[in-house]
Amino acid sequence: MEREEHGPAVATVHEVFKQYGSRTVLDRVSFRILPGEVFGLLGPNGAGKTTLLECLTGLRRPTAGSLDVLGHDPSTADSAWRQMVAVQPQEATLFPQLTVRETVQLWASFYEDHDDIDDVLDRVGLLEEGHQRVKALSGGQARRLLLAVTIIGRPRVLVLDEPAAGLDPQAKEHLWGVIRTHGAAGGTVLLTTHDMNEAAELCDRVAVLVAGRIAACDTPSRLVAELAHTSTVTFTASADADLTEISALPGVTTVESAADSEGRIAVQVRTTAGDQTLRRIAADQHLLAANLGISKGGLDAVFRSLAGDKPSHEGKSEQQKAEH
Structure with a gap:
């Protein structure tokens, strides 16, 4: 939005x-x-x-x-x-002997207006673990409890x-x-x-x-x-396919290949000219590329x-x- x-x-x-x-x-x-x-x-x-x-x-x-x-x-x-303003740090130490519910109740007591404890435990997926001691929680559960005490004060x-x-x-x-x-x-x-x-x-x-x-x-x-200028073109080709000409195409930055389960090679081509690279590979009569696909760069790119x-x-x- x-x-x-x-x-x-x-x-x-x-x-x-x-x-x-x-x-x-x-x-x-x-x-x-x-x-x-x-x-x-x-x-x-x-x-x-x-x-x-x-x-x-x-x-x-x-x-x-x-x-x-x-x-x-x-x-x-x-x-x-x-x-x-509430902060959930990457790591924090809670009272190990308290239960999950007691921990959230304690934090709720710090606020004049706080959220419903059962509702908060349900939102973070700890409603059924309310009776467990903090020291018995897994790492993921402990992080969810940190989230619960962070949001309890609205x-x-x-x-x-x-x-x-x-x-x-x-x-x-x-x-x-x-x-x-x-x-x-x-x-x-x-x-x-x-x-x-x-x-x-x-x-x-x-x-x-x-x-x-x-x-x-x-x-x-x-x-x-x-800013995501790089695309990845993927295809399969015969095991003896010559990929040298692909590396020389305009915009191509890397060409990677690995053998697949059918005795062919799976190829990934990173390029700044995705559509043009895709067309050139598809038209190459010597390469006989199959299973062609293209993905545009995302936020990771x-x-x-x-x-x-x-x-x-x-x-x-x-x-x-x-x-x-």
Whole structure:
């Protein structure tokens, strides 16, 4: 869903700069997060995502620049503000002797207005495990319990740092359902993830952070249309097929092949001229290609393209685009 990007923002990050000694971690980062938006923050390890989340939630102060979340500077916000912004970190320690239900009840007691405990346990898929001790939970169940205590206070802004890491497919579906429900109810979600499928499925917009700078910020569909230039052409051919001429075709970057179960070879051709490459392979009378197919690059191709390049100082223009 695309949103009006010029209205009031839930969060505004403007020219945020963070330095530790001589090392720059965030370099003039700017973007806005809109009401009801699921906003994804993507980037390779070491890009500065965790530091940025810590600044947005008041755990760190930027060296320079400004942040506004729900009308307040996070680093000086009061307890009322902290009840409106909930954070699920990648890892946290809960009380091992409490049961699942007791844990959620404890967190609910911190809020004047909290959600129904059974409803929250059901949403995260732990209703039947309510009597279990925390110490007996599996890793995936413990992460779902972290999600439950994060959402019990009905936060306006939900900050999730790699929430799907280590989750099985069923648990991931519960997580995605919680995120969609929160957004549908008017809540805002800031999500970091390395799962490009997750980002494409859930996020209204994503920002790609590379070496402390915003390399791109837009809807997943627009980023794919603008930046995913590589397509993959697949086909099968006889085991003795000569693939040399394919490697020389305009736009072809790599050609990979492997023997299949029928004594032929399965070939993958990555190219920036997908349609042209497909036609040339189909027309090659010596190759006799079969099972031809083509897939366009997705958000993962965008990520690889941006994260694989050393960022230049032209990134400033992308940050300015992210603000508008």
